[in-house]
Amino acid sequence: MRIVVCVKHVPDVQSDRRFEDGRLVRGEDDVLNELDENAVEAAVSLVEEHGGEVIALTMGPADAEDALMRALQMGADRGVLVSDDRLEGADALGTALVLSAAITRLHGESPVDLVLTGMASLDAMTSMMPSALACHLHLPFLGLAHELQVEGEGPWTVTISRSADGFDDRLRATTPALVSVTDQVNEPRYPAFAAMKAARSKPMDEWDLDELAEVLHVDDVEDAFTATRVVAADAKVREGAGTVVTDSGDAGKQLAAHLLEEVL
Amino acid sequence: MTTIDRPVLVLTDHTGDAVSGYTLTTPSAQLLTLARGLTSAEVIAVALNPAPDLDALGRQAVARVLVPDLGAHSPRVSAVVTDALAACVEQIRPGVVLCVANYRGREVAGRLGALLGSGAAVDVTSLEVSEEGLLASKSALAGSWTTCLRITRGTPVIALRPSVVTEEDAQAPTVPERVNMPVSFSREAEGVEVLSSAEQVSTGRVSLAEARTVVVGGRGTDGDFSPVEALADALDGAVGATRVCADEGWVPRSIQIGQTGVSVSPNLYVGLGVSGAIHHTVGMRSAAHVVAVCDDPDAPIFEICDFGVVGDLFEVVPQAIEALEQARGAR
Numbered sequence: 342m343r344i345v346v347c348v349k350h351v352p353d354v355q356s357d358r359r360f361e362d363g364r365l366v367r368g369e370d371d372v373l374n375e376l377d378e379n380a381v382e383a384a385v386s387l388v389e390e391h392g393g394e395v396i397a398l399t400m401g402p403a404d405a406e407d408a409l410m411r412a413l414q415m416g417a418d419r420g421v422l423v424s425d426d427r428l429e430g431a432d433a434l435g436t437a438l439v440l441s442a443a444i445t446r447l448h449g450e451s452p453v454d455l456v457l458t459g460m461a462s463l464d465a466m467t468s469m470m471p472s473a474l475a476c477h478l479h480l481p482f483l484g485l486a487h488e489l490q491v492e493g494e495g496p497w498t499v500t501i502s503r504s505a506d507g508f509d510d511r512l513r514a515t516t517p518a519l520v521s522v523t524d525q526v527n528e529p530r531y532p533a534f535a536a537m538k539a540a541r542s543k544p545m546d547e548w549d550l551d552e553l554a555e556v557l558h559v560d561d562v563e564d565a566f567t568a569t570r571v572v573a574a575d576a577k578v579r580e581g582a583g584t585v586v587t588d589s590g591d592a593g594k595q596l597a598a599h600l601l602e603e604v605l
Numbered sequence: 606m607t608t609i610d611r612p613v614l615v616l617t618d619h620t621g622d623a624v625s626g627y628t629l630t631t632p633s634a635q636l637l638t639l640a641r642g643l644t645s646a647e648v649i650a651v652a653l654n655p656a657p658d659l660d661a662l663g664r665q666a667v668a669r670v671l672v673p674d675l676g677a678h679s680p681r682v683s684a685v686v687t688d689a690l691a692a693c694v695e696q697i698r699p700g701v702v703l704c705v706a707n708y709r710g711r712e713v714a715g716r717l718g719a720l721l722g723s724g725a726a727v728d729v730t731s732l733e734v735s736e737e738g739l740l741a742s743k744s745a746l747a748g749s750w751t752t753c754l755r756i757t758r759g760t761p762v763i764a765l766r767p768s769v770v771t772e773e774d775a776q777a778p779t780v781p782e783r784v785n786m787p788v789s790f791s792r793e794a795e796g797v798e799v800l801s802s803a804e805q806v807s808t809g810r811v812s813l814a815e816a817r818t819v820v821v822g823g824r825g826t827d828g829d830f831s832p833v834e835a836l837a838d839a840l841d842g843a844v845g846a847t848r849v850c851a852d853e854g855w856v857p858r859s860i861q862i863g864q865t866g867v868s869v870s871p872n873l874y875v876g877l878g879v880s881g882a883i884h885h886t887v888g889m890r891s892a893a894h895v896v897a898v899c900d901d902p903d904a905p906i907f908e909i910c911d912f913g914v915v916g917d918l919f920e921v922v923p924q925a926i927e928a929l930e931q932a933r934g935a936r
């Protein structure tokens with residue numbers, strides 16, 4: 342089973358995340374998107390079970406290779422970085438377009454059975470990329486899996502459970518398919534030293550847009566990847582009035598008084 | 606404010622079933638209220654059930670309700686919904702498409718944006734029509750920033766966060782015309798089989814996403830949610846929880862708030878025994894008013910709250926409820 346897992350290099354949620362000139366500041370304290378670790382773990386354990394190959398794919402600046410390296414340490418077999426200055430400012434839908442071209446190229450090398458992604462990336466949190474990617478690839482999409490089962494031996498049957506918007510659903514599709522997973526689906530492994538070392542000798546490709554030209558059908562490269570532009574970004578000043586009292590027996594009454602005066 | 610001169614197409618959600626009837630959801634009524642202010646043309650609704658709530662839609666001055674023929678397809682599948690919506694877009698040629706920013710709304714926005722080659726934005730908190738196109742504001746980086754996006758291409762697809770607009774009836778209600786829409790489904794929509802789909806059991810309280818008040822219990826409850834529920838009842842609010850509580854099996858996963866749970870934008874958020882970890886606060890930072898009780902004075906929740914109590918929730922909360930009830934009795 343050949344699996345492509347899409348990952349993203351994003352600013353660590355615990356770091357000083359901020360915008361400058363309408364752009365999210367990257368490259369200071371970036372890590373593999375926490376929610377993609379679950380997708381990598383799912384891909385690696387599926388291949389451990391069914392045999393095959395895991396290719397970690399990302400679009401981003403040169404140092405996004407670090408996110409791929411992490412995926413290789415976790416057991417992916419190969420990394421592919423799509424990087425090109427013309428992609429600066431690409432939004433979620435632009436990213437989906439580029440990743441779909443890269444997956445189409447990989448599929449041309451040898452068929453891809455499954456595409457896995459995390460449920461969202463922690464920088465923009467849109468959750469739009471996976472369903473847009475499925476649209477471009479014409480693959481059935483099973484989103485937000487908190488349970489994932491794969492049975493058969495090519496084509497495989499993929500069954501997921503998910504809970505969303507007040508419903509519990511069980512959905513099924515036949516490979517090739519695209520699945521996004523939540524953080525509930527598994528416990529990502531922590532790579533051992535030997536795995537970290539082995540990762541350094543695994544293949545890592547870097548493709549630019551010209552290398553995807555045959556599979557990426559866009560008329561105007563300047564315009565193709567951004568249908569939204571950030572025109573303003575402002576830090577929200579802490580809005581809380583920030584009164585904090587320590588209970589000395591009557592804090593419950595103070596709390597009630599506060600609610601009655603300020604809110605209710 | 607400038608308006609667009611094309612219709613606004615609104616994907617509406619209903620609760621209910623064929624037997625008991627379908628009711629328009631509050632977040633959908635909010636979308637329709639917003640839609641009326643955006644356009645000088647009509648507001649057109651799309652309903653994914655055979656018997657849309659025409660009364661509620663009429664009160665929102667909807668001109669027409671499009672009812673796509675889903676056949677045997679399930680509206681729980683985002684590709685099915687997107688195909689249906691795309692058929693409506695082709696027919697109406699709207700200036701903008703609106704949907705609710707729940708999980709399905711986000712998936713639909715992504716897919717429809719890709720299908721139409723349009724710009725899309727989700728979790729939007731306000732919308733404005735400008736000379737250069739539609740401007741959508743949203744909060745970013747776990748609520749610590751606000752960004753404004755300009756949609757530069759195509760028919761904008763916007764998923765609006767619940768509760769950021771207050772629903773209001775239109776001055777002149779309508780009697781919406783119901784129009785059936787044929788749909789041709791993509792291979793991708795056909796390729797997803799729904800083995801089962803069950804509505805989660807309702808708690809009897811207002812739903813989290815729509816609640817004006819949300820009372821959240823964290824690890825500090827140690828599994829005893831009775832103070833959380835009692836305060837929620839006293840404030841007529843919904844009960845939420847942190848991930849720890851869902852992981853421990855104290856509460857159903859469906860009430861987990863945060864990055865991988867529900868996003869809420871209530872008027873009042875009350876955190877009880879909640880530390881305020883960033884994965885959690887990303888789901889509640891747009892609350893207008895934040896109140897917290899936590900026994901750790903260094904908990905990050907105190908950095909974002911309007912009123913905080915460092916103390917034991919099992920002592921503070923019952924006293925607060927008693928004081929609230931006394932004050933009400935006195936009125």
Ligand SMILES: Cc1cc2nc3c(=O)[nH]c(=O)nc-3n(C[C@H](O)[C@H](O)[C@H](O)COP(=O)(O)OP(=O)(O)OC[C@H]3O[C@@H](n4cnc5c(N)ncnc54)[C@H](O)[C@@H]3O)c2cc1C
Binds near residue numbers: 846849881882898901
């Ligand atoms: C990928 C990922 C996704 C995540 N997604 C989410 C998410 O969607 N939602 C979410 O909530 N979390 C999420 N988390 C977990 C998150 O990081 C925190 O671990 C979690 O929110 C903490 O929950 P808590 O505040 O209940 O527990 P804690 O952080 O343990 O805080 C409990 C607080 O209660 C206090 N306390 C204890 N007893 C009492 C008492 N009697 N009275 C008053 N106070 C008391 C403690 O001092 C402490 O400050 C995610 C984590 C990861 C890694």
